[in-house]
Amino acid sequence: xxxxxxxxxxxxxxxxxxxxxxxxxxxxxxxxxxxxxxxxxxxxxxxxxxxxxxxxxxxxxxxxxxxxxxxxxxxxxxxxxxxxxxxxxxxxxxxxxxxxxxxxxxxxxxxxxxxxxxxxxxxxxxxxxxxxxxxxxxxxxxxxxxxxxxxxxxxxxxxxxxxxxxxxxxxxxxxxxxxxxxxxxxxxxxxxxxxxxxxxxxxxxxxxxxxxxxxxxxxxxxxxxxxxxxxxxxxxxxxxxxxxxxxxxxxxxxxxxxxxxxxxxxxxxxxxxxxxxxxxxxxxxxxxxxxxxxxxxxxxxxxxxxxxxxxxxxxxxxxxxxxxxxxxxxxxxxxxxxxxxxxxxxxxxxxxxxxxxxxxxxxxxxxxxxxxxxxxxxxxxxxxxxxxxxxxx
Numbered sequence: 001x002x003x004x005x006x007x008x009x010x011x012x013x014x015x016x017x018x019x020x021x022x023x024x025x026x027x028x029x030x031x032x033x034x035x036x037x038x039x040x041x042x043x044x045x046x047x048x049x050x051x052x053x054x055x056x057x058x059x060x061x062x063x064x065x066x067x068x069x070x071x072x073x074x075x076x077x078x079x080x081x082x083x084x085x086x087x088x089x090x091x092x093x094x095x096x097x098x099x100x101x102x103x104x105x106x107x108x109x110x111x112x113x114x115x116x117x118x119x120x121x122x123x124x125x126x127x128x129x130x131x132x133x134x135x136x137x138x139x140x141x142x143x144x145x146x147x148x149x150x151x152x153x154x155x156x157x158x159x160x161x162x163x164x165x166x167x168x169x170x171x172x173x174x175x176x177x178x179x180x181x182x183x184x185x186x187x188x189x190x191x192x193x194x195x196x197x198x199x200x201x202x203x204x205x206x207x208x209x210x211x212x213x214x215x216x217x218x219x220x221x222x223x224x225x226x227x228x229x230x231x232x233x234x235x236x237x238x239x240x241x242x243x244x245x246x247x248x249x250x251x252x253x254x255x256x257x258x259x260x261x262x263x264x265x266x267x268x269x270x271x272x273x274x275x276x277x278x279x280x281x282x283x284x285x286x287x288x289x290x291x292x293x294x295x296x297x298x299x300x301x302x303x304x305x306x307x308x309x310x311x312x313x314x315x316x317x318x319x320x321x322x323x324x325x326x327x328x329x330x331x332x333x334x335x336x337x338x339x340x341x342x343x344x345x346x347x348x349x350x351x352x353x354x355x356x357x358x359x360x361x362x363x364x365x366x367x368x369x370x371x372x373x374x375x376x377x378x379x380x381x382x383x384x385x386x387x388x389x390x391x392x393x
Contacts, residue, residue, distance in 0.1 A: 002321045002322070002323060003321060003322045003323065003367045003370045003371060004323045004360075004362065004363075004367075005322060005323055005324050005357050005358060005359060005363065005367065005371060006323045006324055006325050006356075006358055007299060007358045007359060007360030007361075007362075007363070008148060008176065008207075008297075008299075008300065008325070008356060008358035009325055009358070010206045010207070010212065011206060011207055011208060011209045011360050011361070012209065012360070012361075012362050013209060013210070013211065014208075014209030014210070014253070014254050014257055014258075014361075016209075016253040016254060016256075016257045017205075017209055017210045017211060017250040017251070017253045017254040017257075018250070019253070020246075020249040020250045020252070020253035021211060021246045021247070021249060021250035023249070024044055024245050024246035024248075024249035024250070025246040027040060027041050027044055027245060027246075028041075029041035029042075030242055031045045031242075031243050031245060032232065032234060032242065032243075041245050044245055044249060045243055045245045045248055045249075046060065047249075047252075048245075048248040048249045048251070048252035049063045049065070049248065049252075051252035051253075051255070051256055052216060052248075052251060052252045052255050054256075055255045055256060055258075055259045056183060056184070056185050056201070056203070056218055056255075057183075057184035057185050057186045057187060058185035058186060058218050058220075059221065061221065061236065062185070062218050062219055062220060062221060063216050063217075063218055064216060064217045064218075064219055064235045064236070064238055064239045065214065065215075065216050065235065065239070065243060065244065065247070065248050065251070066214075066215045066216060066217055066239060067213055067214065067215060067244075068204050068205075068206075068212070068213055068214065068215040069099065069173070069175040069202055069203065069204035069207075069215045070099040070215075071215060071217075071228075072175075072202035072203070072204070072215045072216060072217035073097070073099040073100050073103060073171070073173055073175075073202045074099065074103045074228060075217050075225070075227070075228050075238070075239065076142070076171040076200040076202060076217055076219075076225070077090070077100060077103040077104060077107070077140070077142060077171060078103060078106075078107060078226070078228060079200075079225035079226045079227065079228065079238070080139070080140040080169050080171065080199070080200065080223075080224070080225060081107055081111070081113060081139060081140060082111075082226035083224040083225060083226050084139040084140060084169065084224060085111070085113065085139050086139065088114075088137055088138055088139030088140075089113065089114035089115060089116050089137070089138050089139060090104050090107065090113055090114070090115050090116070090138065090139060090140055090141075090142070091116050091118060091131070091134055091135060091138045091140070091141035091142065091168070092104050092115045092116065092117060092118070092142060093117070093118040093119075093120065093126045093131070093142075093143055093144070094117055094118065094119055094120050094339075094343035095120050095124060095144075095147060095149075095339065095340040095343035095344070096142065096143075096144055096173070097144065097148055097173055097175070097176075099173075100142055100144075100173055101339075104142075113139075116134045116138060118130050118131050118134055119343070120343045120344050121344070122344055122345055123150070123152050123290075123291055123292040123293075123344065124147045124149075124150040124151075124152035124290070124291050124292070124340065124343070124344050125152050125153075125154055125155075125292065125295075126143055126144075126154050126155075126159065128155060128158055128159070128162065131143075131159060131162060132162045132166075135162060135163060135166035135168050136166055138166070138168050139168070140168060140169050140170070140171065141159075141163050141168050141169070141170045141171070142170070142171040142172070142173065143156065143159050143170070143171075143172055143173070144172075144173045144176065144177075145172050145173065145174040145176070145177035145178075145181070145183065146174075146176050146177035146180070146181065146296070146297050147176070147291065147340060148175070148176035149302060149327050149338060149340040149341070149354075149356060150290045150291030150292075150296070150300070150302045150340055150341075150344070151176075151291045151292075151296035151297040151300030151301075151302060152291045152292040152295065152296055153177070153181060153292070153295045153296060153297065156172055156188055156198075157187070157188050157190070159172075160172075160188050160189060160190065160192060160197045160198040161190065161192075161197065163192075163196060163197050163198070164190075164192035164193060164196050164197030164198075166196075167193075167196050168196060169195060169196055169197070169199040169200070169223065169224070170196075170197055170198045170199065170200075171199070171200040171201070171202070172188070172198060172200070172201045172202070173202050174201050174202060174203050175202055175203060175204045175207055175215075176207065176297060177297060178203040178204070178207060178208060178255075178258075179207065179208035179209075179255070179258035179259070179262065180262070180266070180297045180298055180299070181266075181297065181298075182262075183201075185198070185201055185218050185220075188201075189220065194222040195220075195222045195223065195224050198220070199219065199220040199222065199223040199224075200217060200218065200219050200220070200223055200225070201217070201218040202215065202216075202217055202218075203215060203216050203217075203218070203255075204216075205247070205250065205251035205254060205255075208254050208255055208258040209254040209257065209258060209361065210247075210250050210251040210253075210254035210255070211247055211250050211251070213244075213247065214244060214247035214248065214250065214251045215251075216251065217239075219236075219238060225238055227239065227240065229241065261361070265298070265361060266298045269298040269299040269359050269360075269363070270298050272299070272359050272363060272365065272368055273298065273299055273300070273301055273359060275365070275368050276301045276357055276359070276368055276371070276372075277289055277301055279368065279371075279372040279375075280301070280303055280357075280372070280375065282372075283372060283375055283376045283379075284305060284375065284376070284379050286305075286306050286307065287303045287304065287305055288303065288304040288306070289301065289302070289303060290302045290303065290304055290341065290344070290346075290354065298359075299358055299359035299360060299363070300356070300357075300358055300359075301356070301357045301358070301359075302354060302355070302356045302357070303354065303355050303356075303357070304341070304346070304350055304353055304354050305353050305354070305355060305379060305382070305383075306350070306353060307353075307379075307382075307383040307386060307387075308353060308379055308382035308383045308385075308386055309352055309353060309382060309385070309386050310326040310352060310353050310354045310355045311326055311352070312381075312382040312385050312386070313355050313378055313379065313382045314326055314355065316378035316381055316382055317371075317374060317375070317378050320374040320378065321370075321374075322370060322371055322374055324355055324356065324357050324358075324371075325355070325356045325358070326338070326354060326355060326356065327340065327341075327354065327356060337351030337352045338351045338352075338354055339351075341354055357371065
């Protein structure tokens, strides 16, 4: 039996989400149709929107259902830029998810956008002072609520306040954080003025036990956004197309379930994560835990193994039936060093020597024990392989 310790990449489907999807997929009707069947579908869609809005603490009309976190991020970054570019720039902290980085880079290549970088500290947290100093004159800013690789949580309320004071709209990528830490759109936004401060927030269903291929962008009523696609007036004209009712229902069910158990699950995962950290550092004494030691996503344990390549460790653990990752799943299969590890001041060699172990609601103490039992021999073999490779070079 395999041990799944890559919940940060995707989380197993929740029974509540599966049941909601199966029930909704039996509903015949296009939510944009005005006949009875269409309106029945519309009611289910809007009930799902209300449920998700309740979890995220925003108005239902502000919830735009998308195909996932990547689309939500692209809609926010490109949509805000196209409305406000006017010779400004995009404030982009180092270590962001590739969906954000690639969207900004696309705008640089195709739309003459400029990017202002903001550095991270040694645990992966955005520098508030540098963020504030680079805001004046920017067209938009973006930031992770919590780093998807090293797990460090950012002070997003301060980022929103600073953005509002500078008259800059802010997008937050909450994909990795949603379901694990409290996220309240209205509280983070606070009393920000119209169209500035926090105006957009991205989330994804499959990170909280919903289906793959569903996400949402919370877009404030005052957000000035251009749509990515055209072809209908659905969702305030910001996301045209026939809406995925079953996906929305499943996402809402998963989000409600995740929120209901968040506090108890946090406590359980913290206990298991401490067990992982103590165990890994016991069997591999030179392993280094990256990210903030306490202010991090529950269940995230990202280690630097100085004497081994992370990719080799991943394959050896996979052979032992244990699934982990070397970083963002969106970069899976790409043999390149972690840009997050480089952003926190580590070398390129270190950036190739990391392993992310991420626990979730299905993780048990027995799973942790199997990891710790398999790790010593896997690390010994990976270290020997690297030593031979270094000797040849």
